[in-house]
Amino acid sequence: MSPAVPRSRLTFSALTLALTLPAAGALGASRPHFGGTATLAYAGAAAPTDPLLADPPAVAALLQLTASSLCRADAQGTTLELARALVQDSPTQLSIVLAPGLRASAGAPLTALDVATAWARTFTEASPYRALFAPLRGGERALRGAARGRERLSLPLAFPWPDLARSLCHPALAVTVPAGFGARRGVGPFVGSKGALLASRAFPAGRPFLDRLEVAVGDERTAARQLGLGRAQLSLNGEAQVEGPLRFATYLLFRPGRVGKDFRTSVEQALDRADLVRLFVRAPAAPMPALLPGAVEPSHAPGLPEPPEGPLSLVYDTTLDSQRGVAERLALKLHDRGYDVRLLGVSRAQLRERWAKGDYDLMLHAVLLPSEDGPALAVALTLAGQEALLPRELPPIGALPDLTARDALALERASALSDLGAAVPLYVQGVRLKLGPNVVLPPLDALGVPDLSNASLALEGQLLTGGR
């Protein structure tokens, strides 16, 4: 809109979050071309089908090919995917209208009840992403009763929380239904098995640009070679080329009763985050001295650490490639200070399970922080075992009508609360994505996740220098 937009129109757009069209419209002097087959070389193990575990940006990008969330949050606005409208009826009421005729890959209709059930799994599966629903009046119960008919949901809030609509775009809240043998299926821009995906014409945000996307799972060298030889057009989780937001945050969680007195002081004294990131964490990454990226590093209270008698187990995620190196480094640094740290690598599912049960002494735990800092603070506090603080910390943030002010207050609180919980913030990472010479992709979304359904293959004439 121009600055001359009438006030009534502005109010209208503020109320209706049916905001922007797919961002691809912003692509070209010449428009991106529909059609073609591309191969995506993915360096890593086959991705899980459970969105709650598919939160590393690369895995989220992969899962979102076949299981979308309601919307996608990008820098320009919110692009609706499975939702037709997200309407803030009142400051404490969000109504959701689903796109009509949604069908999961197996063919069964996807209803509002399925959406509510999928989201309620954040509580039943004890996922840290349940914090996204913390502002709901009645928590899990409100979620279970949210469906209104087949296509509508109504979320009552305990206090105004304007960032709720955008936090529903989080990839962990992708809508999936059980599909047997522990697998889950959703509605995405592509259909098919993991190997070869075909464009879905029924996707409510419009079919993807590519007709077909083949996913070649392998190691990093294979991915690099395939891209170099032109056998693959995109490589994910290999080399990093595309820049974007860093929201995948890793924390060192500890159990206060088991690690001895003033453990945090030991870690802060032993740890050089810049050094850790430079030597042990794959780029793109940045040190994170406070609970949220961008928050000011707090001044740590002095303490007198007392290492415990017995050994401590450090649980880390074997599916994240940097975590073993980081865990070894931490064990070494802590050993110098009198701690006996033993490493224990587990799968992502087991890690989340142990986290939920409190079954660890030390744990490296990474989460994909929501794009807005208010919801991100809720997730970080929940991870740090400070969920009880949410009813006190969130309402003042939600009461601010301006997003910039909300983010600023959330960062201020993140800085103030950094030393309170049982989590030492370590670093944030972004996705590692490299594009072949003829692939065009819009910028990463606000969570740093690429929307591969917007990838298109440029025709020869679209890459040459223009002219008549």
Add this chain to the structure above:
Amino acid sequence: MIAGVALGALLLGATGTPEAAALEGLAAPLTTQILQAAPDAPVAIELQGGPNAEGLFTLLAAKLAAARMAPAALPCDAGCDDAALRSGARTLVRLTLTQTPTALRVDGELHGVWRNFWAGARDVRPTRPAAALHASVVLAAPQSPLPPGTAHALSLRSLAEVTSPLEALAAADLDGDGTDEVLALTDHALLAFDQAGQLLATHPLDALPQAAEVSRDPIGTLAVEPSPLNLLAFSQNRARGERLAWDTARHDFQTVAPLTAPRWGCGGQTFEVAFTQGENTFEPVRLPSPFPRIARRSSALSCRLTPKGLVLAYALPAGTGQEIFPGGHRALTGVGAGIGWADVDGDGTPELLTSSALLTPETDTLSVAPLSGPSQTLPVPGRILFLTAARRAGQAREAIVVAHVQADGKTALGLVEEVAP
């Protein structure tokens, strides 16, 4: 862009061949008068009055063809009725174009050529249809700062910013003051701006039902029908479009009727086109004679009625295209989605406007190419998606409206004008 019957046309024409630009102002009232007489088709037109008569015939014939009057030129000096009868015509229009330094004037008549066999040798004309035809145009004094043909430069002036992606761009003289308003179609609304960038009206489209299959990069059509001025707006992601009129009193659009299929406008006529389902192209289009069929999916089309006939250009997704003009055609390469026509130098013949074919340029290139002679270019920040011409009261030179997507994803509307170097 399509020329309307607006007052602006009467005021057009200042330098070079002012008559050529003013002919449009003659053709429109003549068409109205001819159609009011309810003639039988086909209509033969005999038009005298020197070099400009040919141009007026082209414009008149195009308008009558749109009204299914099957117009044809009739060269004759005497015995025109017989010549018309022999050619199969049922109505004869005889016009004389006269020119004074300050005005163009057309006088003539219309009558049926059907003859009663039983009347024998007596020449008895039928009483209906019959009408006297008169039209005149005052030629405005030159107001353009630059005489045509002199060295000139293009400069870009920012008009407004639109947050939603643009689907179509057009210009039409809504209020009849001779200066075109800029019309921008998005998925959510049709916006009207004046040439100072002020938002005049917003017509929401949210009440229209969604299309069965939507596109993630939608396009639209925005055709302008003159006399009475109607806008035919159709957004690809909507199941139907709208025929809109401008309510001068309320300064807003009024829905006249729903539109079942997208229509593309050209020289006062509109043609049905079809969007490729779920994509960002038009399906192959059957163009009006004498143009060939566009056999492939095109990403952009633009045509314009000139005194010499229709000119047309289209671009294909790969960046190639065709420019078709009376008596020939030319292949285009490296052209993008921005394509249009504008009489930038005011010489009466429009120049072809194109953008580059690049998908993600930091700076796009607007190219202004006359039918013959060197073309001019202007760097435009971001990526040009749409180009169209905008007339200005009392000026033969038209401005170019540019819709370009900036780095932040918003679409900027700008006006490119010729300025003294």
